[in-house]
Structures are given as C-alpha cells and as structure tokens.
Amino acid sequence: MRRDPIHAAHAARHNSRRAPLAYARMTPDELFDAVAEAHLGDPGVTEGRMFGSPCLKISGKVFACLVKGELVVKLPSARVDELALRGGAARFDPGMGTQMKEWAAVAPRAAEEWVDLSAEARDFVASLL
Numbered sequence: 001m002r003r004d005p006i007h008a009a010h011a012a013r014h015n016s017r018r019a020p021l022a023y024a025r026m027t028p029d030e031l032f033d034a035v036a037e038a039h040l041g042d043p044g045v046t047e048g049r050m051f052g053s054p055c056l057k058i059s060g061k062v063f064a065c066l067v068k069g070e071l072v073v074k075l076p077s078a079r080v081d082e083l084a085l086r087g088g089a090a091r092f093d094p095g096m097g098t099q100m101k102e103w104a105a106v107a108p109r110a111a112e113e114w115v116d117l118s119a120e121a122r123d124f125v126a127s128l129l
Contacts, residue, residue, distance in 0.1 A: 028069040028108050035064060035071065035118045045122065051094055056118065063125040064118040067092070071106040071114045073121035080104045088113060 026034070036056060039045045044059045055065035064073045072092050075083075080102060083089035089106045091099035106117060 028066060028071075031108060031114050032066040032071065035114050038115045039064075039118060039122060042122070044126075056122070058122050058126050059129050061125050061129065063121040067094075067105070069108060071118065073104055073106065073117050074102055074125055075104055075117070075121055076124060077101045079120070079124075083117075089117075 032054060036047065036054070039056055040047070042058075046057050046060075048055050048057050048062070050062050050065045051067050053065050053067045055062045057063065062074065064071060066072070080089070080091060083104050083106070084091060089104040091101065092103035092105040093099045104117075106114060
C-alpha cells in the first residue's frame with residue numbers, strides 16, 4: 001500500500017531510523033507539501049508566492065519557499081553559516097549573483113531536516129515582527 005507524502009513525512013519525523021528512506025522517495029514538491037502541511041495549522045501562517053515559487057508566510061512575512069527544488073528558509077546569518085559549513089545548505093542566491101546572508105537553500109539530500117528547519121525559520125521570522 002502506497003502512503004501519501006504527508007503521512008510519509010509524518011512517519012519520517014517520528015521514526016528516525018526510517019527518516020532518510022521516507023524522504024528519499026519524495027520529490028521536492030512533495031517535500032514542500034509536507035513542510036506546508038506541518039505549518040498551515042499554526043496561527044498566522046499562510047501560503048503565497050515568492051520568486052514565482054510557493055512559499056509560507058507568518059503574519060505576511062516569508063519564512064520558507066521552494067525554489068528550483070530546494071527549500072529556502074530565512075534564518076539568522078550565523079545559523080546559515082553553520083548550515084553551510086556543515087554542508088547541509090548554502091547561502092541562497094536568487095539569481096542576481098548576490099548571496100543573501102539570512103537565507104539558506106537546503107538541497108533535497110538534506111530533506112529529513114526540511115520540516116525542522118522551516119519551523120526554526122518560522123520562529124525566527126516571528127521574532128522579528
């Protein structure tokens with residue numbers, strides 16, 4: 001029996017031994033759907049578009065989006081540096097040759113972190129309001 005992406009993501013978050021396998025079978029769009037599902041019930045969280053791609057906002061401010069198959073999240077600059085040094089992410093470049101210091105692009109290979117990083121981003125953006 002094939003499980004839908006949301007249930008696969010939920011199972012992955014709650015069973016660390018299966019997390020990489022469950023996420024590995026999901027496309028970036030399915031992964032972002034799981035991220036959205038995790039946050040859309042939160043007060044103030046809505047869907048929108050950024051850079052022509054789906055995004056999530058808290059109180060009208062973007063905290064996560066899907067761009068060219070990667071999860072892009074707004075985090076403190078030091079946290080983005082930490083993720084980049086670890087190899088799980090890179091500074092986001094929206095295509096103009098300038099990397100954004102508070103935005104990290106997380107590849108699908110680190111998909112098991114997408115829901116957690118998006119929650120971290122939601123909390124960071126909410127703290128700026």
